[in-house]
Amino acid sequence: MPSPTYYVSTPIYYVNDAPHLGHAYTTVAGDVLTRWHRQRGEKVWYLTGTDEHGQKIMRTAEANGVTPQEWCDKLVGEAWQPLWEHLNIANDDFIRTTQKRHTDRVQEFVQDLYDKGEIYKGGYEGPYCVGCEEYKLPGDLIKAEDGSTELCAIHKKPVELLKEENYFFKLSEYGPRLLEFYEANPGFIQPESARNEVLNFVRKGLQDLSISRSTFDWGVPVPWDTEHVIYVWVDALLNYATAVGYGADQARFEEIFPADVHLVGKDILRFHAIIWPAMLMANGLPVPGRVAANGWLMVGGEKMSKSNLTGIKPQDLTSHFGVDAYRWYFLRAIAFGQDGSFSWEDFTARYTSELANDYGNLASRVAAMVGKYFGGELPAAIADGDAEKAVHDGLARAAAEADRRIGDELDFQGGILAVFDFVKQVNGYLTEQEPWKVAKDESVEGRARLATILYTAAESLRGVAVLLNSVMPDTSQKLWDSLGAEAPLGSLAEQRVQDAGTWGALPAGAKVTKGAVLFPRLEEKPA
Numbered sequence: 001m002p003s004p005t006y007y008v009s010t011p012i013y014y015v016n017d018a019p020h021l022g023h024a025y026t027t028v029a030g031d032v033l034t035r036w037h038r039q040r041g042e043k044v045w046y047l048t049g050t051d052e053h054g055q056k057i058m059r060t061a062e063a064n065g066v067t068p069q070e071w072c073d074k075l076v077g078e079a080w081q082p083l084w085e086h087l088n089i090a091n092d093d094f095i096r097t098t099q100k101r102h103t104d105r106v107q108e109f110v111q112d113l114y115d116k117g118e119i120y121k122g123g124y125e126g127p128y129c130v131g132c133e134e135y136k137l138p139g140d141l142i143k144a145e146d147g148s149t150e151l152c153a154i155h156k157k158p159v160e161l162l163k164e165e166n167y168f169f170k171l172s173e174y175g176p177r178l179l180e181f182y183e184a185n186p187g188f189i190q191p192e193s194a195r196n197e198v199l200n201f202v203r204k205g206l207q208d209l210s211i212s213r214s215t216f217d218w219g220v221p222v223p224w225d226t227e228h229v230i231y232v233w234v235d236a237l238l239n240y241a242t243a244v245g246y247g248a249d250q251a252r253f254e255e256i257f258p259a260d261v262h263l264v265g266k267d268i269l270r271f272h273a274i275i276w277p278a279m280l281m282a283n284g285l286p287v288p289g290r291v292a293a294n295g296w297l298m299v300g301g302e303k304m305s306k307s308n309l310t311g312i313k314p315q316d317l318t319s320h321f322g323v324d325a326y327r328w329y330f331l332r333a334i335a336f337g338q339d340g341s342f343s344w345e346d347f348t349a350r351y352t353s354e355l356a357n358d359y360g361n362l363a364s365r366v367a368a369m370v371g372k373y374f375g376g377e378l379p380a381a382i383a384d385g386d387a388e389k390a391v392h393d394g395l396a397r398a399a400a401e402a403d404r405r406i407g408d409e410l411d412f413q414g415g416i417l418a419v420f421d422f423v424k425q426v427n428g429y430l431t432e433q434e435p436w437k438v439a440k441d442e443s444v445e446g447r448a449r450l451a452t453i454l455y456t457a458a459e460s461l462r463g464v465a466v467l468l469n470s471v472m473p474d475t476s477q478k479l480w481d482s483l484g485a486e487a488p489l490g491s492l493a494e495q496r497v498q499d500a501g502t503w504g505a506l507p508a509g510a511k512v513t514k515g516a517v518l519f520p521r522l523e524e525k526p527a
Contacts, residue, residue, distance in 0.1 A: 007047070011264050021314055027048055045244065052069075052096055086315070088323060116282070118282045119169055125161070141153060166210040166212045166228065168208040217229060257285075264292070264294070272291045358420065358427060361427075371512065371513070378507075388456050394426075399501025416468075458512060459506045462480075
């Protein structure tokens with residue numbers, strides 16, 4: 001049974017370096033999704049955080065001459081949390097895997113599995129990628145160009161051959177049960193390409209999972225054998241449970257858990273779609289509703305990453321385009337679930353065409369005309385004709401499609417396009433109706449016609465402000481204020497997205513003002 005709370009998580013991110021565009025892409029997507037559901041009137045919980053244990057963190061800290069905890073504290077305090085605040089991320093919690101609320105519960109969960117006979121001691125030898133914090137199968141490796149060494153296919157770095165005596169979780173026993181679950185819940189893994197990848201992997205047979213490491217000590221100690229630390233991925237996955245009260249607040253846990261949506265990068269799909277549900281099944285806990293894997297942001301044909309030196313700081317873009325445009329661009333330009341390439345030129349072209357010329361110019365023109373022809377007081381529509389009814393229908397369609405695509409399907413691009421198609425429709429309506437020419441007719445009929453045109457345009461913008469609030473909250477608030485909508489309708493946050501397409505909400509008499517330009521002209525690209 002689903003919980004009463006719509007619960008969305010991002011991955012918890014490794015703090016071996018500062019965040020780049022790829023991390024922000026997933027986090028903004030989660031923010032848009034949860035803001036959307038809040039505006040449906042639902043109870044929502046949005047979780048993000050940082051993964052702070054493991055060999056990669058330990059080595060990074062050593063290379064920087066500090067302890068792992070000091071390194072994590074510095075990165076979280078100076079890079080990760082400030083970026084989410086900068087990008088207007090409205091997360092409800094930020095969990096760190098070094099926090100006691102997490103580590104104590106991780107030990108309890110693993111102890112429960114051990115007591116149930118789900119964990120045994122054994123030996124393992126194989127190639128290990130420290131970057132992925134994962135033992136690699138032969139199919140996960142590629143040869144170096146000179147053929148001398150095997151590399152991780154993701155990080156393009158040599159793997160290490162490790163031999164350890166570890167504890168193992170009986171993952172192999174859960175293959176049939178997982179396949180049965182996938183069959184009964186076809187929407188559990190998205191997109192379809194990701195689902196097919198997981199199904200093929202599981203059908204080949206699963207190996208038992210090493211859930212401890214014994215060659216270093218930066219991790220959560222195994223409770224029955226403190227010579228071992230719990231494998232960082234087991235530790236990390238459990239954040240989705242520990243953050244919402246597992247083992248500490250049962251009522252809260254049952255109200256929120258399991259997650260409705262885990263947003264993950266496609267490179268960590270197997271952990272979330274195979275290991276995580278198997279762990280939950282083994283401990284008798286409910287599994288998540290959906291694991292949605294986004295594609296990679298590509299630079300020069302390679303995944304954007306710190307290790308490949310292709311990481312780009314989000315602040316490099318927000319300082320030029322603004323935060324709201326940044327939030328909009330990546331979800332607009334890239335179909336969620338697919339790989340996508342970023343280019344400064346594409347961002348500039350879309351900003352100028354769609355944001356500044358189509359959307360911003362529409363808002364500016366409508367406010368200016370209401371001010372010029374009606375003293376800033378929104379007139380009533382006197383007599384709607386076919387042209388107006390087409391706009392009414394266009395808003396209803398855009399609202400319904402955006403709600404379905406963003407709120408249900410996680411098709412952010414499709415939802416945004418539905419709204420901007422409507423913006424284009426309203427621009428076309430004004431071009432056809434030519435209110436600047438109608439204004440020259442000072443007869444009663446002429447004034448009535450002008451009033452109808454401008455009310456239609458302003459009410460359209462009311463709907464657009466609501467529908468884009470989750471994507472561009474600051475810009476939508478500016479538009480809401482410009483339309484004078486707060487006094488008669490209440491705050492923008494109170495508006496329901498499912499009602500955004502209902503025509504006539506903005507009352508005549510609203511005080512319309514021309515505020516600052518929503519999307520200023522861009523300066524020259526910085527060197």
